[in-house]
Amino acid sequence: MARRKKEAPSVHRANIARAAEMLFERKGIEKTTVDEIAEVANYGKATLYVYFANKDEIFFYVVHQHMLELLTKLNGIIEAETSTVAHWYETYLEICFAIHNCCKDSPLYFDAMIDEIDVAVDDPDLPMTYREIYATGEELEKVATIMMDRGVELGLIKDSLSYSETAMYFWGAITGIVRMYERKSSYYNQIGLAESFLPRAFLGLVNGYLVESGAEYA
Amino acid sequence: MARRKKEAPSVHRANIARAAEMLFERKGIEKTTVDEIAEVANYGKATLYVYFANKDEIFFYVVHQHMLELLTKLNGIIEAETSTVAHWYETYLEICFAIHNCCKDSPLYFDAMIDEIDVAVDDPDLPMTYREIYATGEELEKVATIMMDRGVELGLIKDSLSYSETAMYFWGAITGIVRMYERKSSYYNQIGLAESFLPRAFLGLVNGYLVESGAEYA
Amino acid sequence: MARRKKEAPSVHRANIARAAEMLFERKGIEKTTVDEIAEVANYGKATLYVYFANKDEIFFYVVHQHMLELLTKLNGIIEAETSTVAHWYETYLEICFAIHNCCKDSPLYFDAMIDEIDVAVDDPDLPMTYREIYATGEELEKVATIMMDRGVELGLIKDSLSYSETAMYFWGAITGIVRMYERKSSYYNQIGLAESFLPRAFLGLVNGYLVESGAEYA
Amino acid sequence: MARRKKEAPSVHRANIARAAEMLFERKGIEKTTVDEIAEVANYGKATLYVYFANKDEIFFYVVHQHMLELLTKLNGIIEAETSTVAHWYETYLEICFAIHNCCKDSPLYFDAMIDEIDVAVDDPDLPMTYREIYATGEELEKVATIMMDRGVELGLIKDSLSYSETAMYFWGAITGIVRMYERKSSYYNQIGLAESFLPRAFLGLVNGYLVESGAEYA
DNA sequence: AATGAATGAGCGTTCATTCAT
DNA sequence: CATGAATGAACGCTCATTCAT
Numbered sequence: 077m078a079r080r081k082k083e084a085p086s087v088h089r090a091n092i093a094r095a096a097e098m099l100f101e102r103k104g105i106e107k108t109t110v111d112e113i114a115e116v117a118n119y120g121k122a123t124l125y126v127y128f129a130n131k132d133e134i135f136f137y138v139v140h141q142h143m144l145e146l147l148t149k150l151n152g153i154i155e156a157e158t159s160t161v162a163h164w165y166e167t168y169l170e171i172c173f174a175i176h177n178c179c180k181d182s183p184l185y186f187d188a189m190i191d192e193i194d195v196a197v198d199d200p201d202l203p204m205t206y207r208e209i210y211a212t213g214e215e216l217e218k219v220a221t222i223m224m225d226r227g228v229e230l231g232l233i234k235d236s237l238s239y240s241e242t243a244m245y246f247w248g249a250i251t252g253i254v255r256m257y258e259r260k261s262s263y264y265n266q267i268g269l270a271e272s273f274l275p276r277a278f279l280g281l282v283n284g285y286l287v288e289s290g291a292e293y294a
Numbered sequence: 295m296a297r298r299k300k301e302a303p304s305v306h307r308a309n310i311a312r313a314a315e316m317l318f319e320r321k322g323i324e325k326t327t328v329d330e331i332a333e334v335a336n337y338g339k340a341t342l343y344v345y346f347a348n349k350d351e352i353f354f355y356v357v358h359q360h361m362l363e364l365l366t367k368l369n370g371i372i373e374a375e376t377s378t379v380a381h382w383y384e385t386y387l388e389i390c391f392a393i394h395n396c397c398k399d400s401p402l403y404f405d406a407m408i409d410e411i412d413v414a415v416d417d418p419d420l421p422m423t424y425r426e427i428y429a430t431g432e433e434l435e436k437v438a439t440i441m442m443d444r445g446v447e448l449g450l451i452k453d454s455l456s457y458s459e460t461a462m463y464f465w466g467a468i469t470g471i472v473r474m475y476e477r478k479s480s481y482y483n484q485i486g487l488a489e490s491f492l493p494r495a496f497l498g499l500v501n502g503y504l505v506e507s508g509a510e511y512a
Numbered sequence: 513m514a515r516r517k518k519e520a521p522s523v524h525r526a527n528i529a530r531a532a533e534m535l536f537e538r539k540g541i542e543k544t545t546v547d548e549i550a551e552v553a554n555y556g557k558a559t560l561y562v563y564f565a566n567k568d569e570i571f572f573y574v575v576h577q578h579m580l581e582l583l584t585k586l587n588g589i590i591e592a593e594t595s596t597v598a599h600w601y602e603t604y605l606e607i608c609f610a611i612h613n614c615c616k617d618s619p620l621y622f623d624a625m626i627d628e629i630d631v632a633v634d635d636p637d638l639p640m641t642y643r644e645i646y647a648t649g650e651e652l653e654k655v656a657t658i659m660m661d662r663g664v665e666l667g668l669i670k671d672s673l674s675y676s677e678t679a680m681y682f683w684g685a686i687t688g689i690v691r692m693y694e695r696k697s698s699y700y701n702q703i704g705l706a707e708s709f710l711p712r713a714f715l716g717l718v719n720g721y722l723v724e725s726g727a728e729y730a
Numbered sequence: 731m732a733r734r735k736k737e738a739p740s741v742h743r744a745n746i747a748r749a750a751e752m753l754f755e756r757k758g759i760e761k762t763t764v765d766e767i768a769e770v771a772n773y774g775k776a777t778l779y780v781y782f783a784n785k786d787e788i789f790f791y792v793v794h795q796h797m798l799e800l801l802t803k804l805n806g807i808i809e810a811e812t813s814t815v816a817h818w819y820e821t822y823l824e825i826c827f828a829i830h831n832c833c834k835d836s837p838l839y840f841d842a843m844i845d846e847i848d849v850a851v852d853d854p855d856l857p858m859t860y861r862e863i864y865a866t867g868e869e870l871e872k873v874a875t876i877m878m879d880r881g882v883e884l885g886l887i888k889d890s891l892s893y894s895e896t897a898m899y900f901w902g903a904i905t906g907i908v909r910m911y912e913r914k915s916s917y918y919n920q921i922g923l924a925e926s927f928l929p930r931a932f933l934g935l936v937n938g939y940l941v942e943s944g945a946e947y948a
Numbered sequence: 949a950a951t952g953a954a955t956g957a958g959c960g961t962t963c964a965t966t967c968a969t
Numbered sequence: 970c971a972t973g974a975a976t977g978a979a980c981g982c983t984c985a986t987t988c989a990t
Binding site: 623626627628668669670672673674676677680681683684685686687688689690691692693695696705706709712713716717718719720721722 | 905906913930940
């Protein structure tokens, strides 16, 4: 095989990950073999192990790319000013839909993304990928808190959840709903799952589904 | 090995699954080998394949047991009369906590339980386990609709979600939240995640987090 | 690949070793890969690892076969009565030639045979092959001592070496000579290495090359 | 890495070989990697391939050093005049012991030294190392013939072996014996291998072990 | 029906060697 | 020249699955 010109390791990591992603998409993650990745990426198998610890790290590298993509998108959404009530709702829903799109477009990685990772961040010889995933996970959580923060400032949202609770409530609920929605949608669309379900559900998370807001049975 | 006396296949399936579950718990699902399951269950390795299509089916058999357990518990909860407002909230929270306990006690299976399964239910030679999981999944969904139904009847819950939407909203959101909660709790408890978070979050799903209930930006 | 009928492990070991030996002969030991052995033996690679710990053990199994072959031959030679002086010499030379033939016919294994093996015989999970090699090595040494014993009894040989010394003297010297002879013979035959060298050398070991036997400078 | 000042290739070869020898001693030949040699020698890995054809040549370079060392020692021994009978025996045994010491001190290389090398000396692009080994091998053989020559001249040794036969007889037998002695000595010393074995064995090669010298059964 | 034996497939790894700079 | 980077080739090993009895 022709040697390639010297490039930064990050370039090689990206090349390899690109090949891996293609194969994951095409044949599934389990069924994709390291040899195939090497072949498609046009690297020797041994070279893969220079740039990644193992197949798992390749997978998580791809996961991380998708996390970054989502983060970029979400940051873009919240960067716009949100100083009006109407605008806040718009932003909130945009974020929800961005998450939904992520789940729809990256079904292979979405679970891992929201699971972030089970990682001992302080293990010194932990591959960088895992640290980065953790860091990006924190960034993503921050998005939810920023958004809710603004809702509180605008007098829209009750101040009853702390910031980290907010992140957990919204990330947990939204990802749970879109995950389930995506998994069932092919099936349900036949039966008839209204298109409007998701926005109603997202608003339900802040609006609630009570007839009156007065229930304090917590 | 001495022939064991003739027993119903279901007995063998249960024996094998019991051994598998022990090992899954002890060493994790991936790390548990079919050989070990066979050895612990005291069957020949090939015999496992008489009673299960493959290792996956063994796993899903166990998953199904846990689904049945949860279903029994949830059914027990909603069977009690729920004719008062206070009672309805109690029941609702009991259900939420039952789901949370399930996530806490069966972390290995919870994801698979809520993913139910990606299954073409009409495939004629699909192992029975998968059909049963599907059926039990439907039963579980029914619990949510029944509960919400009563909330509507009691005048507590808005009638804005159809039945299947309700199931998706609640199952999605609740499982999403408890999943995330469990995954982070060890980490957060150190930092300080309030004990009261979960009940507040569960009520938030129906109550919403709006200052006033009047937002109709859907 | 067609499954084969149940056979004793020793049969499989022999099958595999036969294939290995063919390949060793044809391409050299280092260049022979485990995959090739499996292919030629018509077994799956994994099966090889059922019957042998690794490539090394396959090699040593073959070595052991050759040791057994030599042992059988040598035992056959010394079993014949050796009660006369002339007969003793005959026997002695036959043994020497048998060793030489072994070196000539099994050049790939001869070194390992005489190195016997560097083995901690008391390691409990040492593959059987290594124990067997050790045992056969002891048997081979015994041959030398038996033969020299008879020479002493016949009044031919001085009693100046203990039995284990005898074994070492003869095995060391004879194998050293035939090894060197074989390595050089192709080269020397061109130049002219007399055919009669080996018998003269073998007798030299007992006869010595002194003009008179009277040197006692030890 | 900083460029080192221009030095003769032989200096680089020596540097590299020195590093290799250290590692061979410490971890064994097979277990020593080219990377390690390069690192210890403080050269780039690829640079090793500028000065040596491959890892094997590095090994044989070291072998050759040891051959030269032995040759120097043996030449020193035979250079001294050997004009008396007693002196001849002394010299003979000194040579034998020098060989034994070589085997004892350079166990990693001794086999290769006496195997000299399997080399087509006329291959034009054969690395120099192999030619040198061959040449030094011839020098070493000459030592044996010189010594025996003198024994014949002194009337001590029968003239029944040609010169090249003599070399083969003595080198073969002596190296065979010391090799076996070294390999077994740790084991035998426990049991009890007399210290005097080696000199008796060496003398046996010329003296023989016959009760009377009169056997002419060749 | 029950099973031991055999195996295909692939992972993780090592390492000598080569190539482009 | 000197070299880091890339790699082919193989080993050792694991394991779910299947087949012949």
